[in-house]
Amino acid sequence: xxxxxxxxxxxxxxxxxxxxxxxxxxxxxxxxxxxxxxxxxxxxxxxxxxxxxxxxxxxxxxxxxxxxxxxxxxxxxxxxxxxxxxxxxxxxxxxxxxxxxxxxxxxxxxxxxxxxxxxxxxxxxxxxxxxxxxxxxxxxxxxxxxxxxxxxxxxxxxxxxxxxxxxxxxxxxxxxxxxxxxxxxxxxxxxxxxxxxxxxxxxxxxxxxxxxxxxxxxxxxxxxxxxxxxxxxxxxxxxxxxxxxxxxxxxxxxxxxxxxxxxxxxxxxxxxxxxxxxxxxxxxxxxxxxxxxxxxxxxxxxxxxxxxxxxxxxxxxxxxxxxxxxxxxxxxxxxxxxxxxxxxxxxxxxxxxxxxxxxxxxxxxxxxxxxxxxxxxxxxxxxxxxxxxxxxxxxxxxxxxxxxxxxxxxxxxxxxxxxxxxxxxxxxxxxxxxxxxxxxxxxxxxxxxxxxxxxxxxxxxxxxxxxxxxxxxxxxxxxxxxxxxxxxxxxxxxxxxxxxxxxxxxxxxxxxxxxxxxxxxxxxxxxxxxxxxxxxxxxxxxxxxxxxxxxxxxxxxxxxxxxxxxxxxxxxxxxxxxxxxxxxxxxxxxxxxxxxxxxxxxxxxxxxxxxxxxxxxxxxxxxxxxxxxxxxxxxxxxxxxxxxxxxxxxxxxxxxxxxxxxxxxxxxxxxxxxxxxxxxxxxxxxxxxxxxxxxxxxxxxxxxxxxxxxxxxxxxxxxxxxxxxxxxxxxxxxxxxxxxxxxxxxxxxxxxxxxxxxxxxxxxxxxxxxxxxxxxxxxxxxxxxxxxxxxxxxxxxxxx
DNA sequence: AGCACGCCGACT
DNA sequence: GTCGGCGTGCTC
Numbered sequence: 098x099x100x101x102x103x104x105x106x107x108x109x110x111x112x113x114x115x116x117x118x119x120x121x122x123x124x125x126x127x128x129x130x131x132x133x134x135x136x137x138x139x140x141x142x143x144x145x146x147x148x149x150x151x152x153x154x155x156x157x158x159x160x161x162x163x164x165x166x167x168x169x170x171x172x173x174x175x176x177x178x179x180x181x182x183x184x185x186x187x188x189x190x191x192x193x194x195x196x197x198x199x200x201x202x203x204x205x206x207x208x209x210x211x212x213x214x215x216x217x218x219x220x221x222x223x224x225x226x227x228x229x230x231x232x233x234x235x236x237x238x239x240x241x242x243x244x245x246x247x248x249x250x251x252x253x254x255x256x257x258x259x260x261x262x263x264x265x266x267x268x269x270x271x272x273x274x275x276x277x278x279x280x281x282x283x284x285x286x287x288x289x290x291x292x293x294x295x296x297x298x299x300x301x302x303x304x305x306x307x308x309x310x311x312x313x314x315x316x317x318x319x320x321x322x323x324x325x326x327x328x329x330x331x332x333x334x335x336x337x338x339x340x341x342x343x344x345x346x347x348x349x350x351x352x353x354x355x356x357x358x359x360x361x362x363x364x365x366x367x368x369x370x371x372x373x374x375x376x377x378x379x380x381x382x383x384x385x386x387x388x389x390x391x392x393x394x395x396x397x398x399x400x401x402x403x404x405x406x407x408x409x410x411x412x413x414x415x416x417x418x419x420x421x422x423x424x425x426x427x428x429x430x431x432x433x434x435x436x437x438x439x440x441x442x443x444x445x446x447x448x449x450x451x452x453x454x455x456x457x458x459x460x461x462x463x464x465x466x467x468x469x470x471x472x473x474x475x476x477x478x479x480x481x482x483x484x485x486x487x488x489x490x491x492x493x494x495x496x497x498x499x500x501x502x503x504x505x506x507x508x509x510x511x512x513x514x515x516x517x518x519x520x521x522x523x524x525x526x527x528x529x530x531x532x533x534x535x536x537x538x539x540x541x542x543x544x545x546x547x548x549x550x551x552x553x554x555x556x557x558x559x560x561x562x563x564x565x566x567x568x569x570x571x572x573x574x575x576x577x578x579x580x581x582x583x584x585x586x587x588x589x590x591x592x593x594x595x596x597x598x599x600x601x602x603x604x605x606x607x608x609x610x611x612x613x614x615x616x617x618x619x620x621x622x623x624x625x626x627x628x629x630x631x632x633x634x635x636x637x638x639x640x641x642x643x644x645x646x647x648x649x650x651x652x653x654x655x656x657x658x659x660x661x662x663x664x665x666x667x668x669x670x671x672x673x674x675x676x677x678x679x680x681x682x683x684x685x686x687x688x689x690x691x692x693x694x695x696x697x698x699x700x701x702x703x704x705x706x707x708x709x710x711x712x713x714x715x716x717x718x719x720x721x722x723x724x725x726x727x728x729x730x731x732x733x734x735x736x737x738x739x740x741x742x743x744x745x746x747x748x749x750x751x752x753x754x755x756x757x758x759x760x761x762x763x764x765x766x767x768x769x770x771x772x773x774x775x776x777x778x779x780x781x782x783x784x785x786x787x788x789x790x791x792x793x794x795x796x797x798x799x800x801x802x803x804x805x806x807x808x809x810x811x812x813x814x815x816x817x818x819x820x821x822x823x824x825x826x827x828x829x830x831x832x833x834x835x836x837x838x839x840x841x842x843x844x845x846x847x848x849x850x851x852x853x854x855x856x857x858x859x860x861x862x863x864x865x866x867x868x869x870x871x872x873x874x875x876x877x878x879x880x881x882x883x884x885x886x887x888x889x890x891x892x893x894x895x896x897x
Numbered sequence: 898a899g900c901a902c903g904c905c906g907a908c909t
Numbered sequence: 910g911t912c913g914g915c916g917t918g919c920t921c
Contacts, residue, residue, distance in 0.1 A: 103921080107898055116921040139920040140900060156921050881898090882917075 099125045100154045103145035104191045110877050113190045117154040119161045131170025135163045135261035142259030144205035146195050188889050189496035197496050198471035202265035202449035209234035215254045265446040269339040271312040275303040276336050295325040343450040352430040357399050367538040368396050374514040375403050384530040385518040387540030389749025393518045397481050398431050405461050409478025416487040417466040419710045428464045439465030470500045477511040480504045485517035491894040521742040528798040550751040550758030552776040556767045573721045573761045580719050581671050581700050587719040589703045590747045591657050592727040599730040602642035603649035606765035608730050617730040633840035676704035709746045715754035725764040725772050733896050734796045737771040741783050744775035800858040804893040808886040812851040819853040829868045834859040
């Protein structure tokens with residue numbers, strides 16, 4: 098007797114445990130841990146993951162596994178353990194953790210069908226089923242036949258079958274193979290009936306080409322029909338078979354092979370310790386801090402080459418928005434078909450194929466977004482996270498994991514180096530490098546010794562005072578005109594996030610802040626109040642600036658569209674390409690717009706977030722940041738850090754080649770350190786300043802934080818539950834732990850459900866997860882039956 | 898999540 | 910006295 102323990106695909110807390118099943122005789126030792134199986138669960142049939150094998154169970158009435166869904170395990174032992182670790186660390190369901198590791202194509206799709214059992218003897222059923230003996234549930238439902246069918250089920254003439262399917266499947270191509278040698282073909286040709294002209298053509302075709310050809314191609318090339326092929330198959334000359342094929346998203350692209358570049362002194366120095374840890378098989382986390390254009394990618398490429406030479410595999414994570422064709426090309430042109438690519442632009446089927454290349458060891462390198470950290474490699478030699486400070490490495494839904502944590506966990510397990518690369522490392526990572534947890538590797542020079550662009554910061558309050566009410570400062574406008582005259586290109590960057598949610602004085606730049614939290618107050622339109630999302634402080638919306646008594650105090654924000662209109666008015670001769678969510682929603686439009694810009698079809702590229710990275714065009718000599726402040730005043734303790742990173746990032750777009758670059762940053766708060774220091778491109782100084790702020794505010798990296806959000810349609814319930822949770826935690830956690838809340842969330846209501854939150858700041862709480870789990874269990878009933886949501890985000894990046 | 902079981906109101 | 914509403918609880 099063989100028994101397996103299974104995690105079932107039912108995403109609730111009460112089913113988040115192992116269920117035991119008997120393995121049918123014929124599958125003993127075939128069904129193994131890591132495989133997906135379909136199992137009877139109550140009256141239905143569902144998908145599950147086999148976690149363990151055993152020969153005894155404490156449960157009396159075991160059911161049998163219905164059938165395996167894979168021919169070999171899709172999760173290896175490491176990933177099975179990783180899933181367990183992950184679910185404990187981020188407090189998610191085990192099933193969610195495992196599903197996050199696999200391509201979406203493998204997620205189960207359930208179908209219900211009615212199956213007739215009368216053997217066609219009941220004419221009444223003919224009406225319902227037609228000439229088939231199966232009827233899909235949704236079809237029956239649309240025909241209003243459910244009540245009748247229910248009756249038939251009672252009679253025993255119809256049963257319900259539950260099907261477990263994949264979301265997407267392997268793509269197959271029908272192939273025609275010749276079973277004859279050339280000599281035999283010639284004989285066969287002679288024996289053909291003289292009027293079988295098409296058959297003759299097909300056999301002749303196989304004389305001159307390879308033995309196995311897709312049906313479609315045979316038909317096209319010989320201008321014959323399936324009937325011809327069929328008769329040749331019947332004569333035993335040809336054979337038809339299905340061949341599995343990969344969908345290749347880069348099928349029509351040519352990749353010019355590149356060879357390693359000669360490294361600069363600085364690069365050489367940096368790569369040495371990385372190579373050492375690859376060669377000597379030990380884990381070390383490196384923080385590779387190199388200015389924009391310092392050649393980090395070449396370091397990655399040469400390190401990966403070493404890893405491949407050792408017969409091991411490499412994982413490279415890149416932020417979703419930076420995963421452009423240009424980026425992929427750099428890897429594909431160095432490592433060719435050894436590279437698999439995983440990103441959100443691919444279809445479910447394409448992702449599935451790329452994943453299978455990895456699993457079958459046909460790929461050695463995976464380049465992908467966040468979830469690629471779960472690539473099913475078994476012999477990892479290096480893990481690289483490029484632009485490590487990017488927020489997109491944190492998943493903002495369950496499982497709320499950070500790819501960096503998973504990377505380091507896997508790196509330790511495989512005893513291989515982990516490289517975190519960035520021009521502007523996250524404070525957390527840089528602090529760890531200062532403490533010696535990560536090894537800091539710095540590159541301060543650009544590869545071609547090109548100087549960093551010169552940055553000028555324009556005080557927009559001054560502009561206003563001098564009567565310039567336009568969104569362009571005089572300096573930026575002059576430079577814009579100059580570039581158009583010189584036929585050089587400009588990138589204009591506008592940050593749309595934080596749109597009119599904060600209130601600022603246009604005269605002095607004063608922004609309303611919470612007196613207790615040093616965080617900007619958020620404007621609430623419906624209640625017409627200013628609120629702090631961290632402690633709940635409220636105040637009225639001022640009509641006068643509290644600092645300078647000016648009346649020019651208002652909500653802040655401008656859209657790209659408005660800027661475009663303005664540009665058309667002021668510089669009608671300028672050709673503008675606008676890139677934002679509106680103009681890039683269609684597939685491929687992102688790439689197309691960039692291509693147009695690269696081809697010189699526009700003078701100005703105007704855009705949001707998405708143009709901050711990866712742009713590397715020689716003709717860009719001017720970068721303008723229209724309003725550096727928008728992000729700065731978001732109600733988020735990381736707003737300064739994000740501002741600094743973004744400004745540095747954007748500035749790095751200018752003057753990467755022969756032509757020198759200039760950057761103009763417009764701001765209402767030029768004295769703010771994140772803007773001033775981004776202008777000076779001084780990371781170290783920024784780090785010191787920001788660390789002081791974090792220390793004062795008891796924020797990371799000095800404290801860990803965890804955010805608990807309670808969501809329900811009944812506001813009273815939300816408030817009272819959040820209060821209870823806060824009280825409970827106050828009683829259980831140490832005195833050094835700071836508990837902020839209950840307070841309303843930055844977005845107090847989404848889809849008619851109210852949101853309240855409680856923020857924990859702590860240095861050491863070894864029992865925290867235990868308490869949080871207790872809370873989840875305690876409210877489990879209300880979660881399942883009353884639509885209550887309690888979201889727990891350990892180390893949140895978006896404070897909503 | 899689904900689905901069955903089970904206990905109260907509106908109807909034949 | 911029955912049909913069906915959806916609250917409650919279970920699924921190896």
